[in-house]
Amino acid sequence: MSNDVWVVAEHARGQLSESTLETVGKGRELAHATGGKLVALLLTDDERNQINSLAAADLILLARRPEFREFTPEAYGGAIEAALKEAPPRLVLMGSTSVGLDLLSVLSARTGFACLDSCTRLDLRASQLLATCQIYGGKLFVEVALSSATTLVAVVPGSFAKPADQPSGRPEVRELTLPADLPVSRITFHRLIEPPSGDVDITKVPILVAVGRGIQNADNLPLAGELAEALGGAVCASRPVIDQGWLPLTRQVGKSGMTVKPKLYLALGISGAPEHLEGMKQSELIVAVNTDPKAPIFGAAHYGAVTDVVELIPMLTEEARKQGLKKAS
Amino acid sequence: MNIAVLTKQVADLVEGIEIDASGRAVDRDSIRYILSESDDHALEEALLLKERSQAHVEVFSLETGEVRDGLCTALAKGADRVVMILAGQETPPSNHAAARMFASVLKGLPFDLILTGVRAIDDLDGSVGGLLAGYLGLPYVGLVRKVELVDGAATVEKEYPGGFAAELGVKLPAVLGIQAAEQPPRYVPVTRLRQVMKTAQVEEQEAEPASEEPVSVERMYKPEEGAGAAMLSGSAEEIARQIVNLLSERRVTR
Ligand SMILES: Cc1cc2nc3c(=O)[nH]c(=O)nc-3n(C[C@H](O)[C@H](O)[C@H](O)COP(=O)(O)OP(=O)(O)OC[C@H]3O[C@@H](n4cnc5c(N)ncnc54)[C@H](O)[C@@H]3O)c2cc1C
Numbered sequence: 001m002s003n004d005v006w007v008v009a010e011h012a013r014g015q016l017s018e019s020t021l022e023t024v025g026k027g028r029e030l031a032h033a034t035g036g037k038l039v040a041l042l043l044t045d046d047e048r049n050q051i052n053s054l055a056a057a058d059l060i061l062l063a064r065r066p067e068f069r070e071f072t073p074e075a076y077g078g079a080i081e082a083a084l085k086e087a088p089p090r091l092v093l094m095g096s097t098s099v100g101l102d103l104l105s106v107l108s109a110r111t112g113f114a115c116l117d118s119c120t121r122l123d124l125r126a127s128q129l130l131a132t133c134q135i136y137g138g139k140l141f142v143e144v145a146l147s148s149a150t151t152l153v154a155v156v157p158g159s160f161a162k163p164a165d166q167p168s169g170r171p172e173v174r175e176l177t178l179p180a181d182l183p184v185s186r187i188t189f190h191r192l193i194e195p196p197s198g199d200v201d202i203t204k205v206p207i208l209v210a211v212g213r214g215i216q217n218a219d220n221l222p223l224a225g226e227l228a229e230a231l232g233g234a235v236c237a238s239r240p241v242i243d244q245g246w247l248p249l250t251r252q253v254g255k256s257g258m259t260v261k262p263k264l265y266l267a268l269g270i271s272g273a274p275e276h277l278e279g280m281k282q283s284e285l286i287v288a289v290n291t292d293p294k295a296p297i298f299g300a301a302h303y304g305a306v307t308d309v310v311e312l313i314p315m316l317t318e319e320a321r322k323q324g325l326k327k328a329s
Numbered sequence: 330m331n332i333a334v335l336t337k338q339v340a341d342l343v344e345g346i347e348i349d350a351s352g353r354a355v356d357r358d359s360i361r362y363i364l365s366e367s368d369d370h371a372l373e374e375a376l377l378l379k380e381r382s383q384a385h386v387e388v389f390s391l392e393t394g395e396v397r398d399g400l401c402t403a404l405a406k407g408a409d410r411v412v413m414i415l416a417g418q419e420t421p422p423s424n425h426a427a428a429r430m431f432a433s434v435l436k437g438l439p440f441d442l443i444l445t446g447v448r449a450i451d452d453l454d455g456s457v458g459g460l461l462a463g464y465l466g467l468p469y470v471g472l473v474r475k476v477e478l479v480d481g482a483a484t485v486e487k488e489y490p491g492g493f494a495a496e497l498g499v500k501l502p503a504v505l506g507i508q509a510a511e512q513p514p515r516y517v518p519v520t521r522l523r524q525v526m527k528t529a530q531v532e533e534q535e536a537e538p539a540s541e542e543p544v545s546v547e548r549m550y551k552p553e554e555g556a557g558a559a560m561l562s563g564s565a566e567e568i569a570r571q572i573v574n575l576l577s578e579r580r581v582t583r
Contacts, residue, residue, distance in 0.1 A: 012489065072497065074468050098472045098489050101447070101506075105455030109428065109463020114544060115455045117448070130547065136450050137342055140355070143547040144453075186468040186500035190484070195492025207582060232582055243370075243509045249492055256472065256488040256508065264581045266572075271342065285581060286558075287572055294345070294554060303575060304558030305568045315569035323573055325582045 003036030004089035006061075008080060009054065010071075010099045011044060013192075016053045019095040019157035024056050026122055026160040027093050031058070033124050036090060040171070041083065043076055045069035051173065055166040063176040067185070070192070073102040074185040081110050082179050088113070088150040091129065096154035098256070104154045115152040116144055118274060120159040137273040138296035157255070158278050199250040200234050206263040207233025210253060210280070211241055214269015214290060214309050218246045223313045224268065230320040236260070238270050254279035268309040272297025330384040330478060332375045333438070334408070335431055335445040335457060336368035337390060338399055342450065353546045355451075357421075362395045364402070367446025373510035374476055375444050376407050382478050384442075385409050391430060393421045397531055405517045405525040412532045422539065424452055428460035429539035436465060440502055442483065447471045447506035454544050462504035470499055471506030 005027040010017040020040075028038040040057035044050055045066050054060055061083065067075050080103065084092065088111075094100035096118055108115035121132035129146040131153055146153075202208060209228040215221065221235070228235045235251065242252045253260055255275040265283035270276060272288070272295055280286070281300045288301035289309050298304040305312075320326070340346050340360040347359035375386045387410040388403040390396045400411035414434055416422060422430065435443065445458040448471075462469030474494070475486040483499045488508055499505070561571045576582055 012493070070495065073470055098487065101456065102459065102469065102471045105424075105428075105457075105459025106463040106469050108425070108455050109460045116544060117452055117455055133453055135453055136340065136346055138552070139342060139346060140348070140549055140551060142453060142549050145545045145547050147545050186503070187470060188498040190496040190498055193486065193494040193496060231576070239509075240366075244513050252492075256490060258491060264576065285579065287575070288558060289568075294551075296552060298560075299552050299557040301558035303561060303572070305561040305572070307565050307568055312565050312569055315566055316572060319569045319573040320576075323577055325573060325576060 002087070002089055003031065003034040004039050005031040005036060005091045005093065006039045006041055006089045007057070008092065008094040008100065008103065009040050009042045009050070010095055010097065011050055014046070014049055016050050017095065017097070018162065019097060019155070021053060021162045022157070022160040023093045023095065023155050024054065025163035026155075027091070028056050028058075030091065030122060030124055030129070034090070034127070039089065041080060041176075043068040043079055054171060055169070056163055057171040060171050060173045061176045062173055063178055070189040071099050072185055072187045072189050073106065074187045077103050077106050077110075078182045078185070079176070079178050081107055082182065083176055084111055084113070084150070090150065091146065092150065092152045094152070094154050096156045100154045104152055108152055111150075113150040113152055114146075114148040115154075117154045119153050119155045120274065122153070122155075134274050137271055138277070138299075139294070156274050156278060158281060196248065196250055199248055202234055202236045202251060202253070203258050203260050205234040207231050208236050208253075208260060208262045208265050208283075209233055210236045210238070210265060210267050210270060211309075212238040212268065212270030212276075213240045215241065216269075216310055218244070220310055220313075221246055223310070223317070227313050227317045227320070230317045230326060231264075232326040233262075233264070238276050267297050267301065268313065270297055271295050272300055330378070330382055330442070331440045332378060332384045332386045333435060333440045333443045334368075334372050334375045334386060334388045334403070335390070335443065335461075336372060336388060336399060336403070337365050337427075337449060337457075338362040338393065338395055339365045339449050339451050348549045348551070352548050354549065364399045365446050365449040367448060367507060369446070369514040370510040371444040371446050371507035372403055372406065372408070373512065373514040374507050376515070377511055378442075378476060378478065379407065387412065389414055389431065389434065391416050391422065391427055391536075400531050401526045401529045402517055402522060404529050405522050406515055410532065411529075412534050415533055415535045417535070417538055418540075423544070424454045424457050424460055426539040428457050428464055430536035431457065431461050432464040433537035433539070434534055435461075442476075442501060443467070443504045444507055445504070447473070447508045456506060458504050458506040465504070468499055468503045469506065470497055470503070472508045473505045474507075474509045475511050476505060
């Protein structure tokens, strides 16, 4: 068995995803510390725009096929499974993303390799690899020793810094020979559905008033709207608020929503689950209000307060109006 | 069209969760159980499919947490049959073991679709849906928000970041990890639930034992409280003033 670390490269609309670049950086560090190589597994229809971003890899295993243009779980999974069984590495990293989550568990069952989801830290301690995973919406951390020969790990995007500069060397690129008898995929890609248009683009709004389930009910949403108006910003939300149909999908922040970096992110009644933090933790100023002093959002916020948002929001609006906060337009 | 829905109970995060004396597991006495949120969405999507195409919906849960109430609720919402799978063990199984047990019960049964929540808050070793698909050799798609049945196949919408989604065609039988149903999960009035509970038939079925323990937990811990944010205190009015002062000083809105 080798001490190699593999990273399953993800791409969307031709571009390698940010989370892949972060994972490659961390994976390289771990591989090199244990005398292994960082191997990027790239399944694509056209690698030309993608290979340059993978300069930090020691080796790129490339499978180029027209059907790898768009992700489909079985075609990708079958190819990765074959490659893994051929030469199992020590560690296989993928994103805890829409792509990685479709691969992780199926691959684990198919190969018998252990798997872990929601990893936010990887450490090497006395030659033991340790993964830290967040469960219960970020309320508990679990430290797991990766003691199996091969472990598959899905990493929460944003957990590792993207390496500042790319190494100057060029990784070796090797074509992955896929077995001729790969089963035909029972899943086919039909089309990409674009985000709905016509609403405000929350990724471009500098002031966001974000509401979570703590807003209690739809009747309280106009209060958030008035506050956003008083601050000259817009309202966005966590997933449950969107799933309830209280706000359109365009306003969702997080893993399956938008990633925002506003000047101000006012998180009102949001617990701060990893899937939410993923979309907003790079905001310049985060102020969180929650009735639960243990809410994980306070770990990501710059300022926090423990109080009822339904009571607080109108007071904020009034105070903002009084101080004439809104930018004169 | 036969649909199986797999559900489980998880800790209600509104209550606190405690770590047990071993430091490696959750103290189960500290937990109040509720249906896992995305499983609730999986059930809702199955019931929508039932309404649209006369599907037969069966719900399966392993015997952990307070399963019986959850299964009765599923019946009250419109499931045709509910089954509690006897796991024959005290501690909650890992997802690998759970998926093996589900596989032993579902294997050979004529289900066209198996729906489950894409992820539960206590998932550590992957998701039950993906593992089950792997064991049964079925296709799996997760983060699904819409399912349509067309000529023995499913057309599904799978979510991607930034508001994008992909429409995929999936041959049946298949396993789907539901992220969100097409409408919020329906609500059952307590009176109706009580009525159903009086006559509810929760069938029991034994699973083949599975004792896979694929991850070795070194320790569990809570994030350090108070790490991170500088906390503002006072009455709600005082807090409101402090927040607005802060924005004003930092010229956030200019
Ligand atoms: C694959 C996947 C993708 C996901 N994608 C996303 C995503 O894109 N975006 C996203 O947000 N989530 C996403 N989630 C869901 C995520 O895991 C959480 O469930 C969600 O973020 C929780 O939203 P919330 O904080 O509003 O609700 P909760 O976790 O229920 O928190 C509500 C909070 O409000 C507080 N509260 C209650 N009442 C009050 C009050 N009166 N005043 C003040 N505070 C109060 C509570 O203490 C609690 O902390 C995803 C999950 C999965 C599995």
